[in-house]
Amino acid sequence: MGKSSKDKRDLYYRKAKEDGWRARSAFKLLQLDEEFDLFKDVKRAVDLCAAPGSWSQVLSREIYQKRHKEEVKLVAVDLQPMSPIEGITTIQADITHPKTLQKILEIFGGEPADFVCSDGAPDVTGLHDLDEYIQSQLILAALQLTTCVLKPGGTFVAKIFRGRDIDLLYSQLSYLFEKVICAKPRASRGTSLEAFIVCIGYKPREDWVPSLDSNKSTEEFFEGANIGRSGNLERLDMPDPEERLIANFIACGDLNSVDSDATYTLAGSDKKASLDPIQMPTAPPYKKALEMKRQGKI
Incomplete structure (x- = not known):
């Protein structure tokens, strides 16, 4: 979380620091849970693209600390390093690599997960169609x-960017979930x-056994799953184009709570207060840049 003047007046930003969350995104998962x-009944959960760890913190506080700890197994996966969180086993790895899946199953003792979430997102370009596609x-x-x-x-939750063709993704997901x-x-x-x-309500496809292969694209991975044609946009001129789904839209969170788009004037002595980050960067890019500058590479 940065320290821009807008951030200082964003109450979710400040409340996240005051409550010990690593990022304001923790409130998003909490409101989804509400x-x-x-x-x-979740005992085994996976947080994908987890760094810096705010969603993993939520899983720790809402599951690990409120259940019989010996029964709970929580895993966080990210390519970036992440500081430890109580009750969370952190794996620094690629989520598409078979060894990552193998490691998760080892931690779970061969049992499947009850819940999988992902708050991952690419660095946005501002080109909405491109950002939506990459996401x-x-x-x-x-x-x-x-x-x-x-x-x-089981349940799967992930961040999306809504755009013109998001209904294609809804349609594919509807084959896999109730x-x-x-x-x-x-x-x-x-x-x-x-x-x-x-x-x-995950519903595995009949006669399809998913298997990770780092040499396969996502399109190749889902071949045989029959969850809809990946080339929909190229086939819209067909006589009978594939049906596209419009998912129900629900707004979460109390309407009387803080407005995330508003900035609030800080009262009294807090007006110029600047709160330190809960979690300092574990591998900030500027460190690599400084080292390259010392070596004369930039």
């Missing part, structure tokens, strides 16, 4: 691992394309 009761590919990458590790009836819902937590700024897809 709406959908995501953590009910959808990231979701499909997370979905690959999810289909290999999630139990039947309910597909687009949710917008109040902590997510209304001016942002960001929303969250809540997929409830």
